[in-house]
Amino acid sequence: MKIIFKILAVALLTSVLFSCSDYQKILKGDDYEEKFLHANRMYDKGVYNKALTLYEQIYQRFPKTDKGEVAYYRIAKSYYEVGDYYMAGYYFNQFTQRYPFSENAEEALFMTAICSVQNSPSASLDQEETELALNDLQLFVQRYPDSKLIDSCNRTMDRLRFKLETKKFESVRLYDRMEKSRAAVAASRSFLEDYPRSVYIKEAAFMQFKNSYDLAMRSVLQKKKERVENAMETYAKYSFLFEGESYEKRTAKYNEDLAQELIYVAEQYAYRDIAEAYELSSSTSEQKKVYYLEETLKRFDNFAKKYPDSELLEKARVFQKRAEKELVNS
Numbered sequence: 001m002k003i004i005f006k007i008l009a010v011a012l013l014t015s016v017l018f019s020c021s022d023y024q025k026i027l028k029g030d031d032y033e034e035k036f037l038h039a040n041r042m043y044d045k046g047v048y049n050k051a052l053t054l055y056e057q058i059y060q061r062f063p064k065t066d067k068g069e070v071a072y073y074r075i076a077k078s079y080y081e082v083g084d085y086y087m088a089g090y091y092f093n094q095f096t097q098r099y100p101f102s103e104n105a106e107e108a109l110f111m112t113a114i115c116s117v118q119n120s121p122s123a124s125l126d127q128e129e130t131e132l133a134l135n136d137l138q139l140f141v142q143r144y145p146d147s148k149l150i151d152s153c154n155r156t157m158d159r160l161r162f163k164l165e166t167k168k169f170e171s172v173r174l175y176d177r178m179e180k181s182r183a184a185v186a187a188s189r190s191f192l193e194d195y196p197r198s199v200y201i202k203e204a205a206f207m208q209f210k211n212s213y214d215l216a217m218r219s220v221l222q223k224k225k226e227r228v229e230n231a232m233e234t235y236a237k238y239s240f241l242f243e244g245e246s247y248e249k250r251t252a253k254y255n256e257d258l259a260q261e262l263i264y265v266a267e268q269y270a271y272r273d274i275a276e277a278y279e280l281s282s283s284t285s286e287q288k289k290v291y292y293l294e295e296t297l298k299r300f301d302n303f304a305k306k307y308p309d310s311e312l313l314e315k316a317r318v319f320q321k322r323a324e325k326e327l328v329n330s
Contacts, residue, residue: 023050032061036071043074052078063098073104080115089115110149113137117156123166130167134160169200176207181218184211205238206247213254217261225265232258271312274299278319281326290330296323 026038039054055071055078062068076091092112096105113136120130137153137160144150168191175184188208191198198204212231219227235255242251277299281292300320304313 027054027057032058032067036067039071039074043078046081048078048081069099069102069104072098073102073108076108076111080111085115085118089119106144106147106149109140109143110147110153113140113153113156117160120160120163123163123170127164127167130160130163134164165195165198165200168194169198169204172204172207176211179214181211181215184208185215202241202245205234205241206245206251209234209238209251209254210247213258216258221265221268225262225269228258228262228265232262267307267310267312270299270303270307271310271316274303274316274319278323281323286330290327293323293327293330296320297327 023038023042026034029035035054036058039051039058042048042051042054052075055075058071059068059075062071072091072095076088076095079085079088079091089112092108092115095102095108096112099105099108102108113133116129116133116136120133121127134157137157140147141150141153147153168187172184172187172191175187185208188204188211191204192201192208195201209231212227212234216224216227216231232255235251235258239251239255242248274296277292277296281289281296283289283292296319300316300323303310303316307313310316
């Protein structure tokens with residue numbers, strides 16, 4: 001039995017050596033008919049690397065013949081079969097330009113797009129190749145609207161668009177996790193505008209509101225009013241999406257906090273208006289001084305009526321007493 005195996009092994013090795021020897025002889029020879037026949041045999045057997053080398057020689061020799069056309073197309077197919085989608089895409093695309101009236105032109109354009117699809121990375125990576133694939137597929141659909149491959153194109157485009165959608169959503173999620181509220185708000189707003197029917201819409205809306213809330217609550221007084229109002233508008237717009245979700249109560253509480261914060265902001269501004277009026281009363285003009293002292297008292301009265309329990313009331317009263325005293329002495 002061992003002898004039989006040895007004989008078979010030797011026979012196989014001899015066959016391979018002769019095959020390699022034949023290939024090298026044909027590759028270096030000048031018989032292009034034999035090159036073409038051998039390339040076809042290699043191609044049919046799936047030995048694509050050897051086939052495409054021979055096809056490249058044939059195309060270089062006969063670029064404007066039927067053999068050249070077949071060779072060029074099979075170069076593209078061979079690169080595709082060995083997984084070199086960049087080279088395959090290049091050759092398929094070039095084929096459509098060099099042989100626009102070929103019976104393989106339609107399939108070549110389709111394969112150009114498919115190569116771009118194959119080069120499209122996962123959603124977590126840069127999506128330039130995905131954009132290119134979509135453009136290539138759209139070009140095919142426009143050029144061959146009645147093709148039997150249209151349904152396949154549409155399904156593939158839907159899949160690629162969802163990948164882009166996922167990529168953009170992951171950017172929102174990343175900003176949220178990094179607690180970059182301003183970036184998260186901008187990214188989520190853009191996402192919701194671009195994908196209003198997204199499967200991620202609830203989570204994106206929640207992240208927009210949550211980060212709008214965080215941004216508003218951490219803002220300085222000058223920016224707080226606008227940001228609080230923006231956050232409340234976001235809640236009013238998307239609160240229906242929060243119903244039944246785990247964060248429904250939390251978002252409602254956030255909105256209540258924002259309403260209270262808006263009152264606090266108004267209170268702060270009202271107090272600052274009193275202080276501002278009193279500061280302006282230091283004018284050298286007696287007329288202006290009296291006007292702003294009276295304005296200080298008027299603003300204090302409004303403040304006391306509107307915010308009777310304010311922690312700032314006593315501070316505001318200091319300006320009131322000073323204004324009253326100075327008016328008496330005026």
